[in-house]
Amino acid sequence: MNTPEIKLERVSMLYQTDSTEVLAVQDVTLDIKQGEFVSLLGPSGCGKTTLLRIMADLIQPTNGEIKVAGESARAARLAQKYGIVFQSPVLYDWRKVKQNINLPLEMIGMKKSEREDRVNALLELVGLEDFKEKYPWQLSGGMQQRVAIARALAMEPEILLMDEPFSALDEFTREHLNEELLSIWSKVGSTVVFVTHSISESIFLSDRVFVLSPHPGRLSSVVDITLPRPRTQEMRNSPEFFQLIADIRDSFEGV
Amino acid sequence: MNTPEIKLERVSMLYQTDSTEVLAVQDVTLDIKQGEFVSLLGPSGCGKTTLLRIMADLIQPTNGEIKVAGESARAARLAQKYGIVFQSPVLYDWRKVKQNINLPLEMIGMKKSEREDRVNALLELVGLEDFKEKYPWQLSGGMQQRVAIARALAMEPEILLMDEPFSALDEFTREHLNEELLSIWSKVGSTVVFVTHSISESIFLSDRVFVLSPHPGRLSSVVDITLPRPRTQEMRNSPEFFQLIADIRDSFEGV
Amino acid sequence: MNVQNVLSSRYFPVVVWVFGLLVVWEFSSWFLLHVVEASMAQSKIPYIHELVYTFTQYGYTLFVEGKATFSNAAIGFLLGATLGGLLAVLMSISKWIEQLTFPYAIASQMIPILGLAPIVYGIFRDEQIARILIAGYITFFPVALNMLRGLRSVDPTAVELMYSFAAKPWMIYWKLRFPAALPGLFSGLKIAAPLAVTGAILVELMGAQNGIGVLMLRNLYYGPSHNYMFWSTVIVGAFLGVVSYLLISLIERIVAPWQPDFRSSGGDD
């Protein structure tokens, strides 16, 4: 399982607008192995979302190359390998909660009966059983984001790209979903790229943490998380965990 | 300075839609003193935003009473006492960053020269000097939220209502803005109601923390934060701080 | 039924509008006739009560012809709306196609029926087809433009979500762009629906036997003695416009109820 699933080679992204240019990402080279769980960590505006969007084939880098499972990112996208959670929920106003979660299942043409079970299981997972008949604007901010998470998990994607999925959630819900995410991941075996600005979250979840520095966004260090799996809540209080936090904080401050 | 600035008396909020009803907030009674900094803490969907919107006179509670500075919330709103940061940035697409921050200043009729200085100072505060000529969609998610924060601070409101303002930000930016917020607060003397789901953030910032329990949202406990002011980053590692975290966690778990 | 109930009723404003309009109209008519003493005052603004009298006398004829026009309008409207929708979809696919087809669409609108009729007859050699086509031709433009705006105004991230599912283009339309464009489509339809009535009337002028247009034309050209009857046909036309508009509004509420304007709690006034 150690073939590189996602491979970036000197990837740069320059946003151009009429007047100015912003170099959002510069010369990022990295490998993510199949089935690996990695985090992108870095300050606001450092290019995390941009990198994620490049991996998802939603934008093309102005320079450099990206391969997904040996092929182009486009091929991977067309093969419906991706599930994405965006930074904002991006729910469709005209669909109820359950219909929003249903969306990707409809798109891959899953049978109706099967869909229903899946959606109910997901609703339970994110704790929104009672809200499945509501419209998005009737939910709180955190609830909306949970719907978006359920939607991304629905098709059990080969590659799961998550952009700060839990930042709108309280610590308990967040820790609960952290654990759930790990358990789903261990079952499905997806490759997960997880954007976060929480150091402890990145440690708790990941195999490796990619730390980015801003202006322009570059890869400043890669931290291996040596904690054994399955991860448990107790580990959060282990000295190893604190050491890792300190390490990453250092690599941050070095910026 | 110990007159109650915001006073809720057995406030309840029942959302009604064609089909169902949701009791979002039930029988909340609380006092916030003038110049006080309080936090609302609670799990996703427990009614924090609802409470904030009631205080802001954006919705009327279905039951109970609210007084702001002895008068109705409506009177306070009409006297332009409020500055609000919503959970999502809510920027105007057609205004550049600096114009978005300018908006409340235009509305209170501030002179142009004065406005410019104020906006520049705010841009520096949130670290977006270089982006003032950009449109919102050219910013990252965290940057957009920072613009919204600057906009709320712009008119130095008497009452500042903030709904998870920093949850989209990385720890460094967040800690930086925590400190800045406290320093602005100490200068302006605003009453601040701060919604967050971070226990440590609520402790670091507040005089008191209101802990809410969900379904329906009730006030489960009020925690006095006895840490002296001005708060410093070191305090985050003090035993007192850890004790407070533990206390609040307990009152949470008691839910 | 107390006063409060009446005042807060949904239909109260409508009643006030209609009644107010009638009063203003009647007064203007009187004013023009007796104060200004304008020439042909009754042709300029006829008395409402005279029109009402005409309606009581010829109401049945007006109703029958109005019904004929309305069903013709419905056919033209369906065709025009479909055409407009298709064109909007086509143009939304790429700017390039838009730039290529749009000048034609605009130019086509500049061809009056007078110039268009011979061509359409020349091609189809069938009156019925020609009439339906002409009625559709009049309605498609506003629908196309509004729909295009709707299709183009979709939240870019929502489109990216679709890309991430590797959604086929038609899926993106079906699941995202169409629903998102519905509000725009409906304002287009609201403009187009009364236009379709106009279209139907114009088409009736091309030698039809029935319809409010036929009645309108004949009364116009049978001399000013038929002023009230002519005005009655104008009012029936406008009334058909109102009906078509309200019908579309009703359908909008059923098809796209999630718009902010329709939310029970979303109001600000």
Place this chain on the structure above:
Amino acid sequence: MVLLWEWQMFHLIFNLETYQLPIPSTILEAMTENRTLLLSYAGYTMTEAVLGMLIGSTLGFVFAILAAAWPRWGKGGLVLIASLNAVPIVAMAPIMNLWFGAGMGSRIAIVTIMTMAAMAINAYKGMRMVDPLALDLMHSYAAKKHEVFRYLRVSNSLPFVFTALKINTTASMIGAIVGEFFFSSRGLGYLLSNSIKVAKMPLGWSCIIVAAIAGVIFYLIVERLEKVFLKWHTSNRS
């Protein structure tokens, strides 16, 4: 060039006669022969169209503001304005002629009426379809009704307003041209209807071509303005 070729193909495919749709060369001939007349008439008709559209769009916009400010009352008014669209020009022309005489005024009035509804309906939609949170923001500033319009609703309605303006470019041209059929002694519409009735198809089609060119230019101008005013809108992002 492509157009000319298509035109000829059109002829071939549908087996049209030249008296139904003349071939381009004869139209071109008629155009060059009558170019001064056509140009001056085009100017006349465009004046009617542009003035009528400006007045009609302004009225429609003002009405949309009133309707959006008091929607309970405004909705009924919108229906009435929209219903004016169901009165065909054949009926409007004699009425307007009585009110405003046979001069430009009556056509300007026709165009005004024809363009009002599109603007009123679209601008109303744009002013009402605001993000509820943006509205909350305005409320938190204790914005007066007019400020909500000034700072939020009007800007929010701009994409809709421009759509209406685009519809109105063609509507106003049609209104002016067809309005001229009935009473005018000048203008493209006058020349067009006269020419077609006496079988001068090439001249009639010259009018149509000139009108089409003018209409497209008119449209492109509005589109250009839209690009300038709606730089921020999704549809204009790269």
Place this chain on the structure above:
Amino acid sequence: SGDTGDELTPIKLQLKWVPQAQFAGYFMALEEGYYEEEGLDVTIVAGGPDIVPEQQVANGAADIGIGWVASLLPHQEQGLPLVQISQIYQKSGLVLVSKSETGISSPEDLAGKNVGNWMGGNEFEVLALFDKYELDPNADLSFVKQGFTMDQFLADEIDAASAMTYNEYQVVLGEGFAESDLNVIDMNDEGVAMLEDNLFANTEWLENNKETAAKFVRASLKGWQAAIDDPEAAVDSVMAEAEEGSTSRDHQLKMMEEVAKLVLPEGFDPANIGQIDDEMFKQTAIIAHQYGVIETPADLDEAYTHEIMEMVNE
């Protein structure tokens, strides 16, 4: 000749204007069953401001049309496959009417005045009149487009308005003007008359349907004769066509009386109703050429044919 058995031959007649006594003969023929007797199933298609009968017939939307000769000639010149088969109105019905207070007692007085006409093929008689009195329509007076109602005349926007004796003139009388309040310039008296309502057919259609055309004309002329003989009955047949409330019987009756004078002028042999008068046609064609209605002198042999009328009278 396709009238074997009870099968009626369908045929469509395109009017130049809305159904009214101007076309009484056809309605009469329809009502009295003259068409049916000839084995024809006639549909009468109403006209209107946007309908050009010549186009309709050329396109095949109708088989036979009613138009004015001055309008038929340019269409023929443009290659529309049309040929005139009968001339219903032997005289021009066009007059210029003015209120006496405007002081237009003779055509010279038109100088400096507003003179109205519907244009679009109806203006040539008036132009010929101007020419005869050496009035330049672009300089000596203002020659303006008149709507199809008489509103502009009534509102004094037009001093001398074009009017058909049978319609617009009657409308003016109906508005309360006495004949003595009005001055009338008659095109026939001025020698600038052109032929008006005729019958023409699509040449290609006619080629194979001469018999049918003759039957149609025969029945129509019989209708006209009947209408002239019994105006009341004629108006009944017209009123049957007009919707309730849209026109008045009186108006149609007046129209019928005036139309009768054009179809069967004083001293005209009733046996000759519908005949095409070569001389008048020629005058019409010459005026048409003179005022640029047609670029080249009309080829009279192509423009009309007596053949159908001859078949009618057999």
